[in-house]
Amino acid sequence: IAGITQAPTSQILAAGRRMTLRCTQDMRHNAMYWYRQDLGLGLRLIHYSNTAGTTGKGEVPDGYSVSRANTDDFPLTLASAVPSQTSVYFCASSDAREGNTGELFFGEGSRLTVL
Amino acid sequence: GQNIDQPTEMTATEGAIVQINCTYQTSGFNGLFWYQQHAGEAPTFLSYNVLDGLEEKGRFSSFLSRSKGYSYLLLKELQMKDSASYLCALVDSNYQLIWGAGTKLIIKP
Numbered sequence: 743i744a745g746i747t748q749a750p751t752s753q754i755l756a757a758g759r760r761m762t763l764r765c766t767q768d769m770r771h772n773a774m775y776w777y778r779q780d781l782g783l784g785l786r787l788i789h790y791s792n793t794a795g796t797t798g799k800g801e802v803p804d805g806y807s808v809s810r811a812n813t814d815d816f817p818l819t820l821a822s823a824v825p826s827q828t829s830v831y832f833c834a835s836s837d838a839r840e841g842n843t844g845e846l847f848f849g850e851g852s853r854l855t856v857l
Numbered sequence: 858g859q860n861i862d863q864p865t866e867m868t869a870t871e872g873a874i875v876q877i878n879c880t881y882q883t884s885g886f887n888g889l890f891w892y893q894q895h896a897g898e899a900p901t902f903l904s905y906n907v908l909d910g911l912e913e914k915g916r917f918s919s920f921l922s923r924s925k926g927y928s929y930l931l932l933k934e935l936q937m938k939d940s941a942s943y944l945c946a947l948v949d950s951n952y953q954l955i956w957g958a959g960t961k962l963i964i965k966p
Contacts, residue, residue: 784861784956785900785944800953832899843888843952848899 745769748833748849755823755856763818763852765833773838774816775800775846776808778829785832791816792838823856830854859883861957863945868963869935877930877943877960885950891919891930892944894959900944903930932962940964 746767755761767774772793777785787800791810805827807819816835820827831852836844861881869875879889888907892900904912906921906928918931930943945957 782865782958784958785946785954786956787953790953838952843948843954845902845905846890846892846900846954848901850899 746833746835746847746849748831748852750852751850752853753855755820755854757823757825757856759823761820761823761854763820763831763833763854765816765818765849766814767816767833767835767847768814769835769837769847770813771835771837771844771847772813773836773844774810775834775836776806776816776818777832777834778802779832779851780829788818788831820854823854825856828854828856859947859949859955861945861947861955863943863957863960865958866961866963868965869932871935871937871964871966873935874931874933875935875962877932877945877962879928879930879945879957881926881928881945881947881955883926883947883949883955886923887948887950887952889919889921889928889948890944890946890954891928892946894942894944896941903943935964937964937966 749764775790776788789808791797833849834846838844863879891903894900904919942959944959946954
């Protein structure tokens with residue numbers, strides 16, 4: 743089934759540990775995004791990539807890094823996790839064109855708890 | 858700056874009609890999305906408006922007034938499965954999405 747896959751679905755992590763959230767899409771979308779979703783707040787963009795080989799910072803990039811080595815994969819890394827990074831993380835992709843973001847397709851989310 | 862507001866929670870009755878409003882302030886506008894998100898699940902696309910007016914899609918319709926900075930999502934013939942959060946997101950001048958906090962819709966029998 744075509745779509746976007748995230749792993750792990752859920753993770754409990756000790757503060758200070760390194761963690762990579764994986765995201766893979768098979769729709770050949772050029773643009774990919776990482777969001778975090780916290781209760782009472784809208785989705786907040788962490789990092790994005792408009793095309794393979796390029797990345798950009800979103801609204802809340804501190805403490806996170808991404809890479810986009812190919813079209814399909816867009817991993818998000820927390821170098822040294824802190825409790826404020828406890829959240830639900832959504833990866834998304836879109837077929838963004840000039841002047842049009844395109845509809846975003848979301849993965850099922852990764853629930854991360856940092857203790 | 859940019860700001861987007863929608864009610865935190867609404868309650869409606871099965872079979873009825875409900876309108877979920879979204880107001881925004883932005884220096885640049887390139888469209889507005891509505892997404893549905895069931896508890897514990899990913900958001901899914903409902904509608905996209907870039908021009909003023911009403912877009913109808915089955916039981917769901919979305920309206921946009923750019924001059925008023927206002928959009929609404931209209932849900933007709935409500936079903937229990939419509940219980941979800943409804944997210945409004947505007948596309949800014951850099952083609953980035955700015956998301957509202959979402960409106961939790963509770964449907965009662």
